[in-house]
Amino acid sequence: MSSAAQRQVKASPEADLHPAQPAANDGEKQFLVRGTPPYRRASLAFFMSGFSTFALLYCVQPLMPIFSADFGVSPAASSLSLSLSTGLLAVAIFLAAAVSERFGRRSLMFVSLLGASLCTIACAVVPDWNALLVIRALEGFLLGGVPAVAMAYLSEEIDPRGLGASMGLYIAGNAFGGMAGRVFTGMLAEYFSWRLALAGIGLMGIVAAIGFLVLLPPSRNFIPRKSTVRYHVDAWFGHLKNPALALLFAIGFLMMGAFVTIYNYAGFRLVAAPYNLNQTELGLIFTVYLFGIAASWAAGLLGDRFGHFLVMPVGALVALVGIAITLFSPLSLIIFGIVLLTSGFFMAHSVASALVGKLAHGTKGHASSLYLLGYYLGSSVAGSLGGHFWSADGWWAVAAFTGVMLLLSLLASLQARRITMRG
Template sequence: MNSVDPARVRKIRIALLLGALALFALLYAPQPVLPQLARDFVLDPGTAALLVSASTLGLAVAAIPLGTMSEAVGRRRTMIMALLIAEILGLLLPSVPFFPVLVVLRLVQGAAIAGLAAVATAYLAEETGGEQMGTTMGLYVAGTTIGGMAGRLLGGVVGDFAGWHGGMLAVALLAGMCTVLFVVLLPAERNHARQPLSWHPLLSGLRAALGDPVLYAPYLVAALGMGVFVTVYNVLGFRITAPPLLVPPSLAALAFLAYAAGTVTSTLAGRAADRWGRTRVLLTGLAVSALGLLLMLANTLLVIVVGLVVFTGGFFAAHSVASGWVGARASASARGQASALYQFAYYGGSSVGGVLGGTAYGAWGWSGMTVLLCCWLAVAAVGVWIARSAPKRVLVQVASES
């Protein structure tokens, strides 16, 4: 492996931060305008949320194939083509007049986005030499939080005046600017040896990625944590714009400023994990997320916002550490597949959890939904605790491969 050039590493980090910003802005573009979409198409909250779940389902399904394809065609080429296709679809979506067609196109857009989401961790681990992986992944996840916050905020504010069409178009234009910069700045890989496409590397890589029981902990955190997260943000607009709070949609969009907490905590958590250990920081992040959910049970807007900030900060801290854990622990031969499996769990959890959580909100209200979401976080924490107590023999074996 070539020596690590600090200037090149900084350039990679900036490029991937911009790519993550574009990715998350596009992925969740409909979320801030779900109430307007539900009104225009005469939908209930759970059905409207299919526009979010469809894209994350497409991402989950395509993550492993595209992560494997990057082994043959190159990491950079895969990520660039994926983001360009997703951006083109993002510009087309606001002009689609039929909800079923919107859902199908969002499914395709999510599948395209997988080419960046599933490959970024492997690219970072290879091109930065694995040095300070916690810090590097923290910066990448910070880009996802900035994209999520900026896209949702812009879409919500514009959508209040220009309808959901204008809101989604504004997000696509923002993502387009980030995509151009991403293409210009991202260096070609130096440390990845391309492999011919065949079933054998795919199956052997998957076996290796699935063969380490410790990796099941970050997979579990990804699936359940993201299910909780997307549920809260899908449903929040419906809750605070309805009685008794009756917050105007343009002001309700300001709730997405809570993403700023994730930008800070994802970076800090990565550094903390490098210093104090992953499991300790990861369990703390999950506990903080649960505390935020409990605070949001209040019927006072200020307390709800504080709870949302706490919840968001805790979630992104946990996600940053869990994703970095996968990149640092997976063996070199399985790093692409392990990263893809993490993304499969993450966005599969978003798709399934978003639908189940929205259904729970419709059936049991915010309180009943909160009980369900806290249970999901508790199961994830148990998985992390079990991984913490994994036999030393497994730890030594996998560490020697990394």
Template sequence: MSPASTGASTTVGAVSSAPAASPAAASTSTGSPAAGSRADSRMAPGGPGYRRMSFALFLAGVATFALLYSTQALLPLISGDFGVPASQASWTVAAATGGLALFVLPMSALSERYGRRTVMTASLAVAVAVGVLVPFAPSLGALVALRAVQGAALAGLPASATAYLAEEVRPKALVTAIGLFVAGNSVGGMSGRVITGWVAQEWGWRIAVGVIGALAVACAIAFRLLLPAPKHFRAGSLAPRVLARTVRDHLADPLLRRLYAIGALFMTVFGGVYTVIGYRLTEAPFSLPQGIVGSVFLVYLVGTVSASTAGRLVGRLGRRGALYLAGGTTAAGLLLSLADSLAPVLLGLVLITAGFFAGHAVASSAVSRTATTGRAQASALYQSSYYVGSSVGSTVGATAFHASGWSGTVGVGVLAVLGVVAITALGTRAARVAARRNTLVAAR
């Protein structure tokens, strides 16, 4: 039985046995040649085009996260400008991630028909165009609406990028390649928050958001110039019935369901913590200025390292072992951040960031390896769950902070981590049951 059907872990670099695809599922497949016939032509570290591809998708990740979370470090200033509490200002983040979650599946369907590179390029172009308008938003409602449109435009990036990698990169290099894309996310999230923090301290949040828009324009242009043309993409169908059947098949897979839930829960923690941390650090007992608060997001560099090394982590511990370690690291960081002195709070953020990015890289790469057909839809469902988790985390985390302070936000995060551990344990149990079943079958 395949890992997808048993819940067993897929070892990095191993070739998993794929279940027979139904005709409907096959129609949504990429139509790529069998792995054996294309092994020599797909990209691998050190091979032709791999470095250009990695850097291009790294820049796409930078642009995506810089735009998507461009207002997160600025929430205290936005609250002051519009005279609203954290729970309302947080919608400038939740609207963007919610728009992405809502549109990622339709955008993945477009990528099946028109190509990954085409959809990614169009998505970035629209997102940076909206980014030019965001600094001129006359009200909080207008700002939230523009951010929702921007998030919907960015929806073409995540699922299309992971599908592109699954088609164009050799299986043994897939976790590393996706880890580099996720590392670009962490650099984008970090640079966006650090830059906006210091720029906003001098010239206000509107200029700061405009600077991020300019950075995203440069990344988008470089991405399009660098990304190699796909060689293994085959256009699929846009028929709603076919798309619905593909989605249904993915949701029927117990392993994929668990991975989707894990991505959502990890992002619930991350979204809640980083939406609220600015408020906590600008208030007593820390009372830090906006520029220093923005610089706190330099801890994202830890996420860059943990995401890019996720492949080695899985190689040593297996997928479930890596997820247990990521969850434990995140939980330790949450508890450490309860301290009322700055050093343990910063160390807590380091652990939260390292655990989150490692868990995200492991789960997202597992989705790409598990889905043998309709990869863009499989990745889109993961991304949708992931960004729903971000929206929930930012709104619930801010509401908990308003009601109970930082301890309330930490409580939300701890519950989410316990969910990750429970789901991973369920996968471990399913794998053991499947192994015993296979042993009995072999004995007969």
């Protein structure tokens, strides 16, 4: 056989994955390279999955007062429509990481998105409050199949030189979905009904799930593994023994904890005198997520060019400055401070997500699941603990609590950089 024929036989059916450039230091792996059509399709697919996941997850938040009135439950009980979903999502992340190691990334993410969308539509028609909570818990469990597996797919399939930009676009989709799920659902519920609002979000999720499946290239570097419980436990503990990764997991906990705490209790401050914002005006604050979308995308590009460990502490510092600015009284400065907090948070989160994939040696889904476990535990634990600081001494106490967490994030990011450079 001639050399030309040999080259033809060996050619990949998707040669534009990495044309005319070998995958240095990666054996026979074929990456999706920035600038190629498969890379663009994958990035768009993950933007859609991030948007859908967080729109489906947070769409009930503005509806809690309506749930309280319609179903005759207390405000605390109405919050279960969200807390049950996020709690089950954190648990499911571990299981999803294990399942995806055997059955693959792409199909699991599609089933998760489609199932969660159908659950949201079911919530729109269910007549009983307890049934709604059961469905929301199931929805959170299903959504756990997306975040950890998405990070694993990206870190396995995307060329490391373009990983930050792709991960940043995925995080941007998260931010956009989180904003849209809150803002649009609240507006639809005000002008039509909460049931129509949930049905609309559910149908959007189905469209996004189908688009995700059509756009995303099949995995090329994933090798299914038959595994035992011991295998998964060893994989998780193996990542925890990596000090740089352990610090990234802590950064996820601290950054998300500070971010959620500020958003949880800013509302209590702004509905009171002298601001007296109504619910519509308060809900519009979530549009500052647009700055998070831009920040996560920019951080990914800057991280790819200048180094992720240089960008991550900048994000923590920007968020810390934002919290300090919220201590001033003018409403414009409070909003500006929240903009900086949001931008800094998404910068750090985007870069930390990419670094987890880069630093994890094998079983990347397990590493991603540990990062996201810390991330959602930060939301749950710190977000609730911040209420005690609010009750004790108002906004000053909340700012001090979150400021300490962000300062610790900054120090952890610098330490992780030193460890990695020594290694």
